[in-house]
Amino acid sequence: MVGLMLVSSAPCNAASIALPAQSAVPGGVAIVPLDVESEHAPVAMSAGHRVLVIRQDARWIAVVGIALATAPGRATVSLREPAPHFIGFEVAPKQYATQSLKVPPKQVNLSAADLERVEKDRVSIERSLSHWSDLAPQALQFGQPVPGVRSSSFGLRRVFNGESRNPHSGMDIAAPAGTPVRAPLAGEVIGTGSYFFNGNTVFLDHGSGFISMYCHLSKISVKPGQKLGPGDTLGEVGMTGRVTGPHLHWGLSLNHAWVDPELFLKQ
Numbered sequence: 001m002v003g004l005m006l007v008s009s010a011p012c013n014a015a016s017i018a019l020p021a022q023s024a025v026p027g028g029v030a031i032v033p034l035d036v037e038s039e040h041a042p043v044a045m046s047a048g049h050r051v052l053v054i055r056q057d058a059r060w061i062a063v064v065g066i067a068l069a070t071a072p073g074r075a076t077v078s079l080r081e082p083a084p085h086f087i088g089f090e091v092a093p094k095q096y097a098t099q100s101l102k103v104p105p106k107q108v109n110l111s112a113a114d115l116e117r118v119e120k121d122r123v124s125i126e127r128s129l130s131h132w133s134d135l136a137p138q139a140l141q142f143g144q145p146v147p148g149v150r151s152s153s154f155g156l157r158r159v160f161n162g163e164s165r166n167p168h169s170g171m172d173i174a175a176p177a178g179t180p181v182r183a184p185l186a187g188e189v190i191g192t193g194s195y196f197f198n199g200n201t202v203f204l205d206h207g208s209g210f211i212s213m214y215c216h217l218s219k220i221s222v223k224p225g226q227k228l229g230p231g232d233t234l235g236e237v238g239m240t241g242r243v244t245g246p247h248l249h250w251g252l253s254l255n256h257a258w259v260d261p262e263l264f265l266k267q
């Protein structure tokens, strides 16, 4: 039998949707079946954050983002019901490339004012990534937000003048300035900002801790609270923030962990 549809009053429920490619490595996604009989989506946590739980056929599964800084080895999803318990999964190691650059110290040593701004930006970005809404995402496989050549630089470790920086936590898509950036799936605008590194930025909430981020925009055409359907324009490709040329930096976060957008692209 195929095509079994479950009808339920659970808020986090829909017919089965296509899952992202599973890649249980730092920066990847683990698909963890939950052995829970429940009408409603169970509350599941991993590494201190609530995780996305969806109904797939007849059972609940957690779709867990694995932060880039996660140590390989045993990780867990914890559930409080019916009784508190853990479900383990293995995080395999992944070696990302390292890029070492020698640049004029002026370019990497920020002024006190810039550092203060960067810290404010960090708090604002954190707020968007921590957003939770009970809806389930309408899709976990979709197209890219702009046409163009995709970098495969997710996870790249960058070292400037011998000092480690945060790894690259998204996908860069090359596109001419002014190209419309479209929501790849339905979402609500939960934040917009103009950041030191990321430039003009839009955050979309797709439900259950699945958040997307669009950076370096020349123009933002949406406002917080606005609901977008798949294909709706949110802004235009630009080169605001710290960049050398126009491109879209696209970030996807699950349970507060940046994950490789490549895993979510429809083949």
Ligand SMILES: [Zn+2]
Pocket (backbone or CB within 6 Å): 168, 170, 171, 172, 248, 249, 250
């Ligand atoms: Zn980038």
